[in-house]
Amino acid sequence: MDKSFGIRILILAAFITGISLFHYMTPLHVAYIHDIFQRLYYLPIILAALWFGLHGGLLCSVIVSLVYAPHILFQWGGHFDMEAEKYLEIILYNTVGGVTGLLSQRERERTVELQQSARVLEESYGKLRAQSERIITIEEQLRRSERLSTMGEFAAVLAHEIRNPLGSIRGTAEILKDDYRPGDPKYEFIEIQIRETERLNRVVEEFLHMVKPQPSDIQPCNVQDELETIVTLVSGDAGKRQIELVLQPSPQPVIIRAEGEKLRQAFLNIVLNALQATPPGGRVMISTSVTGNGFCEIGFRDSGSGISADDLNRIYEPFFTTKQDGTGLGLSITRKIVESHKGTMRIESRQGKGTTVIISLPMQECVNGEVS
Ligand SMILES: Nc1ncnc2c1ncn2[C@@H]1O[C@H](COP(=O)(O)OP(=O)(O)O)[C@@H](O)[C@H]1O
Ligand SMILES: [Mg+2]
Numbered sequence: 001m002d003k004s005f006g007i008r009i010l011i012l013a014a015f016i017t018g019i020s021l022f023h024y025m026t027p028l029h030v031a032y033i034h035d036i037f038q039r040l041y042y043l044p045i046i047l048a049a050l051w052f053g054l055h056g057g058l059l060c061s062v063i064v065s066l067v068y069a070p071h072i073l074f075q076w077g078g079h080f081d082m083e084a085e086k087y088l089e090i091i092l093y094n095t096v097g098g099v100t101g102l103l104s105q106r107e108r109e110r111t112v113e114l115q116q117s118a119r120v121l122e123e124s125y126g127k128l129r130a131q132s133e134r135i136i137t138i139e140e141q142l143r144r145s146e147r148l149s150t151m152g153e154f155a156a157v158l159a160h161e162i163r164n165p166l167g168s169i170r171g172t173a174e175i176l177k178d179d180y181r182p183g184d185p186k187y188e189f190i191e192i193q194i195r196e197t198e199r200l201n202r203v204v205e206e207f208l209h210m211v212k213p214q215p216s217d218i219q220p221c222n223v224q225d226e227l228e229t230i231v232t233l234v235s236g237d238a239g240k241r242q243i244e245l246v247l248q249p250s251p252q253p254v255i256i257r258a259e260g261e262k263l264r265q266a267f268l269n270i271v272l273n274a275l276q277a278t279p280p281g282g283r284v285m286i287s288t289s290v291t292g293n294g295f296c297e298i299g300f301r302d303s304g305s306g307i308s309a310d311d312l313n314r315i316y317e318p319f320f321t322t323k324q325d326g327t328g329l330g331l332s333i334t335r336k337i338v339e340s341h342k343g344t345m346r347i348e349s350r351q352g353k354g355t356t357v358i359i360s361l362p363m364q365e366c367v368n369g370e371v372s
Contacts, residue, residue: 008051012060015044020067028075038089041068045093049100053108057101061093068093152211159204159211166204170197195325203319203327210333216259220364223254223263223288223298230267231286234275242280248287254296255364258341266337269330270300270357276323277304277355295343296363301356307349315347 023037041064049057072086173193180187231247238245256263274284282303290296307315314320316335321328338345343361 012044045097046100050104053105054101057097061097064093065090156211159208163204166201199325206327206329218257220255221258221260224249243278244283246285250288254288256361257364262337266334269334274302278302295360298359303354306351306353308351
């Protein structure tokens with residue numbers, strides 16, 4: 001029961017007691033004052049009806065009747081023929097209490113109903129707004145991917161167009177190189193020319209590989225096996241750079257559904273970055289683990305140069321590279337591959353302390369220990 005309820009009851013009690021006290025104490029011969037007091041009783045009755053509805057109004061009118069009745073009986077003598085008007089007043093008290101109470105109760109119920117429908121309306125409006133916002137975002141995404149796909153097509157055509165002249169430039173540079181001895185400045189320039197055309201060619205090749213629609217060939221893949229293949233593939237390079245390459249398998253088999261070739265490409269991009277960033281005597285560690293929510297994690301930790309906070313924001317941008325002969329496409333391709341396998345990728349790095357790349361991928365569901 002709240003505070004206002006108590007205060008209202010107190011006000012009503014004060015009204016009834018006050019009116020009754022004055023009423024009983026007023027001598028009988030000042031009849032007009034009695035008439036006033038008699039009518040003043042309507043105040044608490046109407047208030048009770050407004051505040052507490054039908055029951056409140058009736059209860060108050062009954063209390064007023066009970067308080068007022070002794071006054072008729074004992075002070076006015078209680079003769080019906082003489083005091084009919086006063087008995088009528090009692091009937092009116094109860095009628096007014098009941099009718100006002102009923103009306104105010106209806107009014108209150110209607111207010112509650114209106115508030116409820118307002119709330120329902122507000123909820124539906126909120127849902128509608130959320131829905132239309134979602135539609136707008138989806139439309140924007142669609143428009144963006146449409147634009148990207150046409151841009152991708154143009155870019156692929158452009159890349160093809162670039163590849164042929166690149167071949168000619170490289171070929172003629174090789175021929176020109178034969179005319180000069182090593183140590184000749186022109187020999188060095190032609191070397192630069194060849195190196196740069198090679199780099200451009202790599203960019204174009206990787207780019208074409210990225211935009212080329214490939215038939216998807218999703219199959220169960222043993223992550224451990226794929227990683228072993230990668231380690232074998234780069235162990236020569238790692239040895240030359242005097243970097244220790246460690247593969248730390250998880251105790252249980254980690255099977256995912258993936259396109260083997262793409263997965264290997266993603267792993268290779270990360271391992272190559274790690275090897276390129278690590279100085280001789282450093283270490284690159286690859287580990288797999290099962291995280292328990294149906295996902296596995298593959299971590300690639302290197303003790304290399306690390307990435308500055310500014311660069312960390314840009315490493316996924318296509319063509320962003322800090323290497324002289326880098327293409328800047330490795331990580332953007334890798335992330336695309338990971339996301340196409342419904343996985344996520346995060347990179348933690350502190351400059352001078354090394355870098356850790358963590359790929360999280362959904363595992364193939366196992367039913368009763370059997371791979372589904
Ligand atoms: N393991 C790493 N350690 C330090 N820097 C890294 C590492 N991996 C990526 N990076 C940074 O991210 C950039 C982008 O990498 P990537 O997309 O593979 O392109 P690229 O290797 O051709 O430069 C690199 O140039 C390098 O600055
Ligand atoms: Mg790279």
